[in-house]
Amino acid sequence: MSGVSVKDVARHAGVSVGTVSNVMNHPSKVAPATVTKVQHAIEALGFVRNDAARQLRDGHSKTVGLVVLDVRNPFFTDVARGAETRASQEGLSVILGNSDEDPAREQAYLELFEQQRSHGVLISPIGDISARLRALRARGIPAVLVDRASPDRSFSSVTVDDVAGGRMAVEHLIAEGRTRIVFVGGPLSIRQVADRLEGAERAVQSRAGVSLEVVALDSLSVIAGRKAGAAIAARSEQPDAIFAANDLVAMGVLQALMLQGSNVRVPEDIALIGYDDIDFASAAVVPLSSIRQPAGMIGHTALEILLEEVADPDAAPRHVEFQPELVVRRSTSASAVDAV
Amino acid sequence: MSGVSVKDVARHAGVSVGTVSNVMNHPSKVAPATVTKVQHAIEALGFVRNDAARQLRDGHSKTVGLVVLDVRNPFFTDVARGAETRASQEGLSVILGNSDEDPAREQAYLELFEQQRSHGVLISPIGDISARLRALRARGIPAVLVDRASPDRSFSSVTVDDVAGGRMAVEHLIAEGRTRIVFVGGPLSIRQVADRLEGAERAVQSRAGVSLEVVALDSLSVIAGRKAGAAIAARSEQPDAIFAANDLVAMGVLQALMLQGSNVRVPEDIALIGYDDIDFASAAVVPLSSIRQPAGMIGHTALEILLEEVADPDAAPRHVEFQPELVVRRSTSASAVDAV
DNA sequence: CTGAACAGTTAAAACGATTCAATGAAGAGT
DNA sequence: ACTCTTCATTGAATCGTTTTAACTGTTCAG
Numbered sequence: 001m002s003g004v005s006v007k008d009v010a011r012h013a014g015v016s017v018g019t020v021s022n023v024m025n026h027p028s029k030v031a032p033a034t035v036t037k038v039q040h041a042i043e044a045l046g047f048v049r050n051d052a053a054r055q056l057r058d059g060h061s062k063t064v065g066l067v068v069l070d071v072r073n074p075f076f077t078d079v080a081r082g083a084e085t086r087a088s089q090e091g092l093s094v095i096l097g098n099s100d101e102d103p104a105r106e107q108a109y110l111e112l113f114e115q116q117r118s119h120g121v122l123i124s125p126i127g128d129i130s131a132r133l134r135a136l137r138a139r140g141i142p143a144v145l146v147d148r149a150s151p152d153r154s155f156s157s158v159t160v161d162d163v164a165g166g167r168m169a170v171e172h173l174i175a176e177g178r179t180r181i182v183f184v185g186g187p188l189s190i191r192q193v194a195d196r197l198e199g200a201e202r203a204v205q206s207r208a209g210v211s212l213e214v215v216a217l218d219s220l221s222v223i224a225g226r227k228a229g230a231a232i233a234a235r236s237e238q239p240d241a242i243f244a245a246n247d248l249v250a251m252g253v254l255q256a257l258m259l260q261g262s263n264v265r266v267p268e269d270i271a272l273i274g275y276d277d278i279d280f281a282s283a284a285v286v287p288l289s290s291i292r293q294p295a296g297m298i299g300h301t302a303l304e305i306l307l308e309e310v311a312d313p314d315a316a317p318r319h320v321e322f323q324p325e326l327v328v329r330r331s332t333s334a335s336a337v338d339a340v
Numbered sequence: 341m342s343g344v345s346v347k348d349v350a351r352h353a354g355v356s357v358g359t360v361s362n363v364m365n366h367p368s369k370v371a372p373a374t375v376t377k378v379q380h381a382i383e384a385l386g387f388v389r390n391d392a393a394r395q396l397r398d399g400h401s402k403t404v405g406l407v408v409l410d411v412r413n414p415f416f417t418d419v420a421r422g423a424e425t426r427a428s429q430e431g432l433s434v435i436l437g438n439s440d441e442d443p444a445r446e447q448a449y450l451e452l453f454e455q456q457r458s459h460g461v462l463i464s465p466i467g468d469i470s471a472r473l474r475a476l477r478a479r480g481i482p483a484v485l486v487d488r489a490s491p492d493r494s495f496s497s498v499t500v501d502d503v504a505g506g507r508m509a510v511e512h513l514i515a516e517g518r519t520r521i522v523f524v525g526g527p528l529s530i531r532q533v534a535d536r537l538e539g540a541e542r543a544v545q546s547r548a549g550v551s552l553e554v555v556a557l558d559s560l561s562v563i564a565g566r567k568a569g570a571a572i573a574a575r576s577e578q579p580d581a582i583f584a585a586n587d588l589v590a591m592g593v594l595q596a597l598m599l600q601g602s603n604v605r606v607p608e609d610i611a612l613i614g615y616d617d618i619d620f621a622s623a624a625v626v627p628l629s630s631i632r633q634p635a636g637m638i639g640h641t642a643l644e645i646l647l648e649e650v651a652d653p654d655a656a657p658r659h660v661e662f663q664p665e666l667v668v669r670r671s672t673s674a675s676a677v678d679a680v
Numbered sequence: 681c682t683g684a685a686c687a688g689t690t691a692a693a694a695c696g697a698t699t700c701a702a703t704g705a706a707g708a709g710t
Numbered sequence: 711a712c713t714c715t716t717c718a719t720t721g722a723a724t725c726g727t728t729t730t731a732a733c734t735g736t737t738c739a740g
Contacts, residue, residue: 005696016720021698031718046475051455052395053696056725061392071417071436072619080411084438093452096436098424112433115391135386222619251623279412279562280620283591287625345726356690361728371688393726396695 004047013041024049055117060140063093064306065113066299067106067123068146069190070220071098073248074278075295076124079146082299083122090307092119101190101219103127114139120306122146122299126190130154142309144302148191149319156309156317158302162192165291165324166199169243169273170212172289172326174203176333178241178271179210184228184253185245186217193220193245196275200243213239220245225252232270233262241271241332247281250274250288254331258285271332287329289336294322344387353381364389395457400480403433404646405453405461406639407446408486409530410560411438413588414618415635416464419486422639423462430647432459441530441559443467454479460646462486462639466530470494482649484642488531489659496649496657498642502532505631505664506539509583509613510552512629512666514543516673518581518611519550524568524593525585526557533560533585536615540583553579560585565592572610573602581611581672587621590614590628594671598625611672627669629676634662 010017015034022030023038030038041047055061064087068076084094095118097109106126113121114136121136121143123129130150133143145157173181183200185193197214204212215232217224225244232238233256244250250272257264257272266272266286274281277292305318328336350357355374362370363378370378381387395401404427408416424434435458437449446466453461454476461476461483463469470490473483485497513521523540525533537554544552555572557564565584572578573596584590590612597604597612606612606626614621617632645658668676 003696006698007696017697018699018720018722019718022719025698029718034718046478048451048454048479050396050457050696052392052401052457053725054698055392056390056396056696056727057698059725071411071420072414074412074414077411077417081438088448093435093437095433097433098421108428111388114388117390117392138386139388222623251620255623280591280623283562283595283620283624285623285625285627343726346728347726357727358690358692358729359688362689365728369688374688390726393695394728396697396726397728399695 004045009041013038060117065118065121067097067109075276078295079299082296083303086303144306158320160293160322162195163199166196167203168326170200170203173241180239181241182213182239184215222252225249226256229253229256244274247274247276247278286331289329289332292325344385349381353378400457405458407437407449407463415616418635419639422636423643426643484646498660500633500662502535503539506536507543508666510540510543513581520579521581522553522579524555562592565589566596569593569596584614587614587616587618626671629669629672632665
């Protein structure tokens with residue numbers, strides 16, 4: 001039922017299997033008449049190449065693995081789309097893996113990509129996986145870190161300057177006259193979170209009379225943000241500004257602050273700024289100020305670098321760092337004309 | 341450098357390749373002492389199974405393909421997560437393909453899954469692909485339609501009753517006293533959109549004095565919604581309610597209506613309801629009423645059915661239909677206590 | 681003490697596409 | 711008429727795993 005192989009095509013077309021293969025992979029090496037003859041046979045038999053066999057022969061597959069922290073975060077789906085666009089130009093497919101911030105799942109995906117002998121791997125790591133990535137590299141599978149540099153810079157990376165982003169966010173809050181600032185985010189083991197916090201701390205250090213408190217979360221989700229927001233809304237002494245580690249968290253915080261019964265006004269009582277500038281930020285209850293990152297560009301660039309490493313495995317690692325951008329909307333500035 | 345094969349493991353452990361394979365796949369057939377010996381060799385050499393070879397041997401891969409209309413729509417990422425959860429219990433991986441509502445890309449993904457001899461395919465189709473799916477089935481790759489039934493019911497499907505959902509949305513608007521209703525959505529070639537519209541029409545038919553106008557879009561995105569919203573805001577004669585074909589569109593419409601300069605109030609002047617109840621709906625400028633679909637459940641169930649079909653290819657197609665649920669928030673009812 | 685049953689292991693035959701060295705055929709040049 | 715190219719095609723080997731049939735001991739029932 002399912003087994004139509006090159007052999008069948010060859011027989012049907014009256015040529016050898018080698019010729020059938022050439023028609024598909026090096027048509028220029030084959031006489032035009034033969035090409036059409038073979039193509040007719042392929043058509044007639046409904047032949048579809050068995051990718052496993054092809055992969056087995058040439059050692060690696062036509063796929064690129066991408067492991068992200070959270071598929072539900074639009075930032076990462078944008079990264080994925082960027083990577084996919086570039087990949088498809090090379091005839092590669094992107095396999096999207098969702099680690100959900102779980103090191104075990106991250107491992108499982110790397111294992112899968114290794115078994116599949118992927119062309120390469122793009123990863124936004126959660127745990128310390130340099131050992132694992134080194135093993136992959138030894139096997140001929142390069143890796144590019146996305147949204148996070150490797151501690152020892154031994155792997156290429158495409159990042160956004162999260163420290164700068166964190167600083168921009170908090171400097172903006174300070175410029176708006178805020179002094180009691182809370183950072184909401186976590187886990188701090190995620191480098192992006194730690195960096196944004198570090199940026200925030202630096203912004204505060206240079207100013208007298210400004211305090212920064214950290215509310216740690218165990219995941220960067222709307223739900224976690226909601227919980228933190230509710231806790232803050234219930235306090236007797238409230239901060240006058242909140243910097244959320246990403247927009248999902250910010251949306252959750254915002255929901256909690258605006259709940260019926262809470263009498264917190266945003267931005268009058270508490271200013272709120274997020275991070276990523278996802279599509280939904282501008283459509284929030286109160287349009288959300290945020291730090292914009294060029295997500296699609298990041299994916300695109302990461303794949304570009306990966307391709308270079310495939311072509312030249314011994315090339316020195318490259319580190320591309322994009323600069324984030326402050327987007328001011330009403331959640332931090334009552335008078336802001338909301339950018340869209 | 342990369343080539344550690346069973347043969348190497350076998351030599352290192354002093355056994356035959358068959359035994360190595362048995363250690364990995366049927367450990368009970370092998371003497372305990374031999375098992376540990378082989379495992380040590382695997383460890384020592386850093387052996388990782390070549391999936392292509394395995395696939396080649398047993399005819400099909402350990403992956404399931406999933407093609408969705410739009411990865412950026414949280415509804416679909418939720419479906420994907422549901423499917424992935426179930427799949428990983430069976431040791432299968434889900435390959436997520438994004439058709440972006442483009443039939444050509446949809447084709448490309450099906451082609452890929454066919455070449456990879458996937459276990460099966462879950463698809464939320466854009467074009468008419470029954471012929472293509474029939475070909476897949478003939479090759480032993482079952483398909484389950486997600487969020488859309490096949491016209492001739494020859495393929496299993498997991499759907500939500502979109503006609504009922506559309507009806508619920510518009511009946512709710514009518515119950516709130518609205519009479520000049522606009523449906524914003526498209527393309528109508530997408531069955532979900534057509535069904536939701538049909539439901540809307542049915543709701544209107546039964547009521548006198550209620551009109552329904554259709555504003556067609558060419559894609560279900562925030563951007564497209566924004567454009568439609570702007571056009572509606574600029575009219576001299578405005579509708580008093582808008583039913584958007586999904587939440588992304590609704591968010592776009594909402595952004596446009598609330599722009600500085602527009603003096604449309606939601607819900608006072610125009611009530612707005614979306615579809616899908618994505619996480620962000622409750623965090624919108626004006627919390628968004630919507631029609632909730634059990635996204636994760638849909639993915640989970642679709643995969644479940646797929647597994648059944650893999651086990652028994654001749655089983656009759658199954659059709660599971662979930663019922664949608666109305667979620668009322670402030671965008672349609674000023675007095676609503678916003679559900680979260 | 682023979683034969684059967686059984687456990688553990690092995691060697692060899694698949695799976696299907698690709699590639700490369702070898703072969704054949706057809707012209708071109710002398 | 712002969713070699714020399716050039717072009718098209720072929721056949722066989724190869725990739726790494728799994729499986730099956732065959733083989734070797736060993737144990738045990740009769």
